[in-house]
Amino acid sequence: MKKYVSLKDIATSLNLSVSTVSRALRDSYSISPAVKKRVCDEAKRLGYKPNLIAQGLIANATRIIGVIVPDYMTYFYSSTIHSIESFARSKGYQIIITSSCESYDREVEAINNMMCLRVQGIIMCLSQETDDYTHLKELQATGMPVVFFDRVPEGEEFYTVEMDDRVATKQLTEYLIEKGKRRVALISGPSYLNVCREREGGYREVLEKYGLEPSIVYTCFGDYDIKEAADAVIDADEKYDAVICMNDTTLYGLLIRMHERKIEVPKDVLVSGFIDRLHAQIIYLHIPFVDQPTDEIGEVAVKKLLAIIEDEQRVQRRDVCASCLCVDLDGENR
Amino acid sequence: MKKYVSLKDIATSLNLSVSTVSRALRDSYSISPAVKKRVCDEAKRLGYKPNLIAQGLIANATRIIGVIVPDYMTYFYSSTIHSIESFARSKGYQIIITSSCESYDREVEAINNMMCLRVQGIIMCLSQETDDYTHLKELQATGMPVVFFDRVPEGEEFYTVEMDDRVATKQLTEYLIEKGKRRVALISGPSYLNVCREREGGYREVLEKYGLEPSIVYTCFGDYDIKEAADAVIDADEKYDAVICMNDTTLYGLLIRMHERKIEVPKDVLVSGFIDRLHAQIIYLHIPFVDQPTDEIGEVAVKKLLAIIEDEQRVQRRDVCASCLCVDLDGENR
DNA sequence: CTGAAAGCGCTAACAA
DNA sequence: TTGTTAGCGCTTTCAG
DSSP: OOOOOOHHHHHHHHTOOHHHHHHHHHOSTTSOHHHHHHHHHHHHHHTOOOOHHHHHHHHTOOOEEEEEESOSSSHHHHHHHHHHHHHHHHTTOEEEEEEOTTOHHHHHHHHHHHHHTTOSEEEEOOOTTOOOOHHHHHHHHTTOOEEEESSOOOSTTOEEEEEOHHHHHHHHHHHHHHTTOOOEEEEEOOTTSHHHHHHHHHHHHHHHHTTOOOEEEEOOTTOSOOHHHHHHHHTOSSOOSEEEESSHHHHHHHHHHHHHTTOOTTTTOEEEESOOHHHHHHTOSOOOEEEOOHHHHHHHHHHHHHHHHTTOSOOOSEEEEOOEEESOTTSSOO | OOOOOOHHHHHHHHTOOHHHHHHHHHOSTTSOHHHHHHHHHHHHHHTOOOOHHHHHHHHTOOOEEEEEESOSSSHHHHHHHHHHHHHHHHTTOEEEEEEOTTOHHHHHHHHHHHHHTTOSEEEEOOOTTOOOOHHHHHHHHTTOOEEEESSOOOSTTOEEEEEOHHHHHHHHHHHHHHTTOOOEEEEEOOTTSHHHHHHHHHHHHHHHHTTOOOEEEEOOTTOSOOHHHHHHHHTOSSOOSEEEESSHHHHHHHHHHHHHTTOOTTTTOEEEESOOHHHHHHTOSOOOEEEOOHHHHHHHHHHHHHHHHTTOSOOOSEEEEOOEEESOTTSSOO
């Protein structure tokens, strides 16, 4: 391909020094208006684009933030990415996004790539497989500013933006029980993930309070075939009359399997969980759900990261964003 | 923040020259195994990450591909991004993703950013506002390899990966009419977008063939409130008995509005359109849909871009991927 | 097998 | 107001 045009190209073409061209393109003062105009015109004519890479090399600051998500298709993540990007842009930062595909190895690789690209900070959500924090501790040790969101590692040293997972799950569980459900199942993921642990905790609390027996089925996030877990729920000896799912893919998978197995929702089983408002509306069934504050999570994460990057003192370690339980979208119990 | 460790740091720490360190880390030959081991160990100990930015500066090849999508939340795009990333990675390329937020200005800005970051090529889908190709022609003129997908500009000079929009829409429309629908509306977007034009064309063809009158309502993509368009459809003098939507947000918006307005789907109106299989399944209504081949689109786009980057001769200008009409997901007409 | 030096595109300190 | 020079982190001749 044709090479990118450089300052030198403009300089030679105009019989000027590179530094003059450089200044003409940035400093206002100390360059004669005439030269400035000639340089700018020539730059435009040649299609000059400043090499951010080279600039970053000097400034030792690329103004790039790395974002690592478990996957792109889950609405929660794409929505959070949107929020992160908008807010970062408004602060003059670019973002580089990568997906770990829910894989530990790919997460390690992703962090590595980010560092090679000299990002100034990382905002990330752990992969489902991440139960070992070695790579995160190493990352932390390099002094790289990192903010974790949603699925975050345990430990005082990490900066996190979380959701009120326990409270949200308690509210949702309470709702189900108030609706007369007595056999409530939770489809969860690996317990080493904070979100699973917290939500399981909230769920257990409420069930115990009502003297009911908790029952948790485990599945793999990101594995788009949750048929097995769904069957486990469907084929339980003592039938469940309600289920809580941890995310959209799980919930959708369950719905699809139930439909295949001719289980009627919500008549036979009330399905609920953590999904977004848009899809909750179009499912056309009564699906009580926890609406996650992706806009806020993204914004808080960026703010926090920038605070760390700009070396502000006393950045709070842990932030919690409030979710919203929605049980009745349009006033009727569809 | 702590600075990234450089070759120089390793060199001084080991009393070696920078070039020796550089070679030890890459060349196998021409460096004594002993030194090589010392260097590698020290690099690991110090947490050295090669500066891709600096390497790119020399090689004049960053191995980075820029991807520009209209938004992140539309499943079609997130799914295509996933495909692009997987395939690009397998070829040793990284990707940088940006969203134009369906805005022309942001698209121009996005292209600019990509060039400043010295990507080696761009894969993009036009924003809904893009009816002027000046910036694309300028981009093309720089010699930058570009592949457009889905929404693509007109013109022999552009490389594109499209879908069989016309055929797909014809099939879908035929299906609706065969089902006895006579008043079929199409909710479309700006006609300067190829996808809209093609789909409108296919739709018209079929309606004319059956002596029916076409009726197109226009809306804005990415505008998450399509209430107006929905109302226009609902309040038409002569009631529609079927609607075709161009993408998921439109279709979902219509469904939501219809529900608010107490229109029953599919009893009163059969809603159909371009959405993904996963969501088509969970809508729990009979929604005939066109399943778009995002995996293939992503893969073809990357292959094509790499071919252009690697300066292969005779790269085909236009590729068309086949979609799949799905009218009956699980064998019953729900 | 190893080091010195030049140069990728750019900025910044120092001269002129 | 402009040019010269050095240097950001790295690779790559060219010497030794």
